[in-house]
Amino acid sequence: MTGVLLSVLGFIVTLGILVTVHEFGHFWVARKLGVKVLRFSVGFGRPLWSVRGRRDDTEYAIGVFPLGGYVKMLDEREGPVREEELARAFNRQNVKVRSAIVLAGPLFNLVFAVLAYWLLFSAGIPGIKPVLGEVAPASVAAQAGLAPGDEIVSVDGKPTPAWDSVFMALLGKALSREPVTLETEAGGVRRSHVLQLRDAPAQLDQGDLLGKLGIRPVRLPVPAVVGVVERGGAAEQAGLKPGDRLLRIAGKPIQDWRDWAAYVSGHPGAELLLEIERAGRPLTLTLRPAGRPVAGKITGYVGAAPQPVELPASMRAEVRYSPPVALVKGMEKTAQMAGLMLKVLWKMVTGEASLQNLSGPLSIAQFARLSVSDGLAPFLQFLAVISISLGVLNLLPVPLLDGGHLMYYLIEACKGSAVSERVQLAGQQLGIVLLACLTLIALYNDVTRLWG
Numbered sequence: 001m002t003g004v005l006l007s008v009l010g011f012i013v014t015l016g017i018l019v020t021v022h023e024f025g026h027f028w029v030a031r032k033l034g035v036k037v038l039r040f041s042v043g044f045g046r047p048l049w050s051v052r053g054r055r056d057d058t059e060y061a062i063g064v065f066p067l068g069g070y071v072k073m074l075d076e077r078e079g080p081v082r083e084e085e086l087a088r089a090f091n092r093q094n095v096k097v098r099s100a101i102v103l104a105g106p107l108f109n110l111v112f113a114v115l116a117y118w119l120l121f122s123a124g125i126p127g128i129k130p131v132l133g134e135v136a137p138a139s140v141a142a143q144a145g146l147a148p149g150d151e152i153v154s155v156d157g158k159p160t161p162a163w164d165s166v167f168m169a170l171l172g173k174a175l176s177r178e179p180v181t182l183e184t185e186a187g188g189v190r191r192s193h194v195l196q197l198r199d200a201p202a203q204l205d206q207g208d209l210l211g212k213l214g215i216r217p218v219r220l221p222v223p224a225v226v227g228v229v230e231r232g233g234a235a236e237q238a239g240l241k242p243g244d245r246l247l248r249i250a251g252k253p254i255q256d257w258r259d260w261a262a263y264v265s266g267h268p269g270a271e272l273l274l275e276i277e278r279a280g281r282p283l284t285l286t287l288r289p290a291g292r293p294v295a296g297k298i299t300g301y302v303g304a305a306p307q308p309v310e311l312p313a314s315m316r317a318e319v320r321y322s323p324p325v326a327l328v329k330g331m332e333k334t335a336q337m338a339g340l341m342l343k344v345l346w347k348m349v350t351g352e353a354s355l356q357n358l359s360g361p362l363s364i365a366q367f368a369r370l371s372v373s374d375g376l377a378p379f380l381q382f383l384a385v386i387s388i389s390l391g392v393l394n395l396l397p398v399p400l401l402d403g404g405h406l407m408y409y410l411i412e413a414c415k416g417s418a419v420s421e422r423v424q425l426a427g428q429q430l431g432i433v434l435l436a437c438l439t440l441i442a443l444y445n446d447v448t449r450l451w452g
Helices: 002-032 083-088 095-123 163-176 209-213 234-238 257-265 323-349 361-374 376-394 402-415 421-451
Strands: 037-052 059-073 125-128 132-135 151-155 180-186 189-195 215-217 226-229 245-249 272-278 281-287 290-294 297-301 304-306 316-319
Touching: 002 037, 002 059, 002 095, 002 376, 095 125, 095 323, 095 376, 095 402, 125 163, 125 376, 151 163, 163 180, 163 209, 163 323, 209 215, 226 234, 234 281, 245 257, 257 297, 323 376, 402 421
Parallel strands: none
Antiparallel strands: 037 059, 125 316, 132 215, 151 180, 180 189, 226 304, 245 272, 272 281, 290 297
């Protein structure tokens, strides 16, 4: 229950922050360009809270449904406007002013991401050095000459201090199936390798990219000692306590925490004899793992986590820059992520990428919970990614979205007159259908991921 509440809270906080940023963009630019704002709302429906501002008597509100927001501006199409305020009505503005106001929302989302990455890069982002632990025989990686123990130092000439930078560089190339050059170092010797991604398995865009290329990061040993026991879980019911050392399960020796986790996940609902050591004394417990859906199948789960393992200094990496350089890197990272999202969307439209890449509110809530639990830095990274997604999606030329309005304004600027109401109405109906289809696909993907 705690996990569900944290997911809901994380989802609300995430959307609240990013919707506020988006709508503030519309609001701020409208004010700067002389358009009167009647209401600034985060959320839809009946206001849970509202207050009137001194300037223009603008209402600031929080709606009961936290799935968006809006800025209501003075507009003759939505109600009568006093003659002395006609010049401040949105519909009376020229195309440039209306376009600037509409464009401001997505741009503010992108600017937020730049600032988030600037803070992260200035403070330093911890990571793990990209050292290979396993290379699958006959895989794309093996064909390129990669070997266990190699550290990937660059991808296509760009430094890769941590696994995150390696993954992002490879994902962009995987979508287009372009060859990619990796530079590795092992024993002080540097070598160059070319991954022929056209020879890689299908659906590289769909989960476990490194595994499909035949790469596994080096794995540190995790002692089979219990660190955390979840309240009400199967581990607590069996009598496990923090500090217990796991010796054998169903008679099989446990050398590492992964041995234990693999056995438990493969035996949901089974009654298992567990031999442990507690304070130097051997004990035998009876454990019955609960079942939960993961990737379409039921796996065992007991609600226990190992004691934290400190990463050796030789494997630690930190991406940190001076504030001026961090700002440039923040811009580059935002542009990279936005370009990657556009590429994925285009591949989905052309059928070259799976629609399973779409995620909906349930996935966002789950990732929000995980990032909130991990601390401020991971949550800020998560906010940056979702903010870029909102910015990119809202710029698509789809009616009802900001990009759709910009498309109408572009047509108006070219032909010298506004798009007819009949065409706009047809566009709105098409936009509703498209967004409804995307929403249903995203929800279906969420349910498939979370509940199998």
